[in-house]
Amino acid sequence: MKIFVPGRLCLFGEHSDWAGEYRSVNPLLEKGYTLIVGTNQGIYADVLPNPTELIIRTSFNDGRGYEPLRLPMESNALKCIAAEGGFFSYAAGQHIKF
Known part of the structure; x- marks a missing residue:
């Protein structure tokens, strides 16, 4: 199978999107924000x-x-x-x- 994983450019807030899951374990953590932009560059693979x-x-x-x-x-x-x-x-x- 051939796959393509698109890249992204994080303008700010690197990792805030996925790391926000930790708030479900510790509600005292502040909300994180991120601004991302998709790109047409990425990783191609044969799997x-x-x-x-x-x-x-x-x-x-x-x-x-x-x-x-x-x-x-x-x-x-x-x-x-x-x-x-x-x-x-x-x-x-x-x-x-x-």
Whole structure:
């Protein structure tokens, strides 16, 4: 499957849109506001399901990329990559099941 995830430009209030969920846990948190604008730039991907591994291959417009990342779909392995703060940390953190 081919997918496209559109980009966005946050003019102010970065993360206020999704972080507002924390107000349901702590109503003392102030309301956040954000002003965002969609763009026609984004991320394109070819996606195939794999129930046992998270596999990410990257390429940039100039042809550079990283070696493919292959991780078992296990919380501990994904948490380790997510905690490193590297290029793949965000993607690994999104697949952790709590």
